[in-house]
Amino acid sequence: MNHATPNEDRRVYDVIVLGAGPTGENVAERARAAGLRTVIVERELLGGECSYWACEPSKALLRPVLARADARRVPGLRQAVDGPLDVAAVLAHRDEIVFHWKDDDQVGWLDSVSVDLVRGHGRLDGPRRVTVQIPDGDPVPLTARHAVAVCTGTDTAVPGIPGLDSVRPWTSREATSAHRVPGRLAVVGGGVVAVEMATAWQALGSQVAMLVRGDAGLLPRMEPFAGRLVADALREAGVDIRFGVSVASLAREDGEVRMTLSDGGEAAADEILFATGRAPRTADLGLETIGLTPGTWLTADDTCRVTAVPGGWLYAVGDVNHRALLTHQGKYQARIAGAAIGARARGEPVDETRWGAHTATADEAAVPQVVFTDPEVAAVGLTTREAERAGRRVDVVDYDIAHVAGAHQYAEGYRGRARMLVDTDSGTVVGATFAGPGVAELLYSATVAVVGEVPLERLWHAVPAFPTISEVWLRMLETYRDRQRQPSSAP
Template identity: 70%
Template sequence: MVLGAGPVGENVADRARAAGLSTAVVESELVGGECSYWACMPSKALLRPVITRADARRVPGVSQAVRGPLDAEAVLAHRDEFTAHWKDDGQVAWLDGIGADIYRGHGRLDGKKRVAVTGPEGDTQVLIARHAVAVCTGSRAVLPDLPGLAGTKPWTSREATSSARVPGRLVVVGGGVVGVEMATAWRALGSDVTLLVRGDRLLPRLESFAGELVAESLTEAGATVRTGVSVSAVERDGGTGPVTVTLAGGERIECDEVLFATGRAPRTDDVGLASVGLEPGSWLTVDDSCRVEGSDWLYGVGDVNHRALLTHQGKYQARIAGAAIVARAQGVPILDAGPWGTHAATADHAAVPQVVFTEPEVGAVGLTLAEAEAAGYRVRAVDYDLAGVAGASLYADGYRGRARMIVDLDREILRGVTFTGPAVGELLHSATIAIVGEVPIDRLWHAVPSYPTISEVWLRLLETYRG
């Protein structure tokens, strides 16, 4: 049984059904989950025109043709198509197609292998799993405890990706991925954007140069980026009018909407964790097969286990967990249980890839320099200016970007790679393969990048490392 029919739950169900297990999926909202309707798909549909226009403006012969503003109405309509206008018929048909049973309603654990499903009309039925229950309910946006916030109707990531109109003035609180992506999108669509960041830089979990380049680009685009500031209160005039954001120190900023992109919490507060001895609202602690520690039947897959809050990583965990559930159900020993084994989500620790779809893009996988040093590795950071690669200069005039690889000096393998610059997202999988495969530096010399492409940066990084 699967609680939650987002991409993670869908993949657990698919793996179980493909192996012959009967599978039930419980969903209280839209089949397809956060990613399909309020996160990955709508946000990237909003950002794709922004990035395309930025690229075109740096190419002679094309730049003059794209000097006008974006057609916001067309961009929002295109976004709506990617969300299927917030209808899940297609995804329901897919689950039907694999033979999974779909239960509409709110599912709660009700003891060992039991799930009580409260339907839309308030009726409740109890389902009993033969083998396993997988909690795949994801995460939700966290709003800070601020005076006046409750009556302000603030935006979270959901409102930011689904708004039917462009706000005249938008304040974004938070400098993480959601904050910088939505600041990028809505500024390009015409909003007067102010980005407020408590810390001293954007994208604090990535290499510092990534946040610096994104901040520089946002500023050039006309956004106001302020670091080292915190919000002390929020108020909306009359409940429907302009919003006043008050900063610590008393400064007030007026806007039409305020987006809080200040973190995530697990959607486990109302899924019956107490009935199985777990703390409601907590992240689920799991082993590398995503089985909840202390249990032989309960799994926590995707955001709920707090290992890597990314759709693609959750789907990876779902493939691992699905295989483990099937093996245990069939009485087959768990094979290759060590790192990189069939039933071990090792990449959650060593090689989590992520692309930030700002302008410029950021692609990163593995450890940053600070993380590698904190983990006790003897490492060296190797940097290269992406503008020095022939493919980058052909891609766009005035190309700005940077690449860094983190080399484990004892083993001569890569521990992390970060790219920042236009179109670098498509470079990331090569870095992921190098880290997952623990490819020796000497062997990477024989992976010849095509000329003239941006991927030639690999050769330049290796040359820099060897001196």
């Protein structure tokens, strides 16, 4: 691989990519496939947050937890899995999944697609210019002929609480990479990271307490029934969930974290995890050199080009543009951005309407997400609340998944619920949410229905196999049909 060195003159590339997570890697690959000389700049591990501290390790921790929960619901099998998890084996598997926090394979992949690499902290230094501070060396100046793509992602947004620094709190990074199980773990927050890590560490032996500031329940951005089902399961597993309370101050004394709470109460734990949202990793990116404010989100158009920067050379792809903070959405945006950069570099017109419609559909109206808790939650498109706020006329169709034959095969005493939102003007599905064991695999069919704007009369001909949980689709369509056949009660 051609690595830049401090002794070279300013290196000139067609495209400079800042950040080598999944998003940055995909932008770089697409730009190189378009024939553009491309370099990627990364100060940590190639593969980024998802590969080493988020998606991959968290699911490695959760998979045995969910597999055991599923097995306990199967007659004839539950007795075989009544014991505790083998914590050492779970953590060792997690370490294998993240390649022991080494990125040799990723470096080899980057070499195979002929993308250059500069390891160090990259900062913008005016239009189309980047300066990289490499470890133990002089700065490396880079120039882009066509584009600079910012793919630096996000960090945990930790609130400014008195005593915070003294307790050395966990963020999602520590929660997914820890090598010992804390006896007591306080989890601050009620969103996806909070519920997933509460699920994992409670099962691995911690006594988990969740402190949720609001009173909207867990997973507040999803349908309320999903959060209720997850809360019920967490409580049954032994998690203490407290709503309407936040942390007012912190201190670490005699090895434990001591908390003063907003309601005047006190609590203690061995570790405290803040899962309180994300902030863009742009504070030390040199945004001030191009007229932007450090630490802010980068607003981008539907081809991921930053709208506030003249000349159209700066792109913001993935979490940093705040469109949809999910790895798969970042990779999707990267494919769009890489193709757009290539087309513009060749002087070809980019059909903004075509590109924009495609990207906007995926980033705004059809974002799929799975929450890997017990029960699982899978959702795509609008929630009921979002549809109401947008002024969309929708029919809400709910169905108890336990009434589907496949659910009985999957688990004894199955508990789950499905919701489908039908746009009454177009006759298409604009949102779907499933909560229950094994529902993650229902999500892609829902995503296709929403993205493809498939009319309900066509969905009738998408026949679900029997006996599978996917038969819930047929039951929701039948419920909607029967409702439509009922005589109107209007005068």
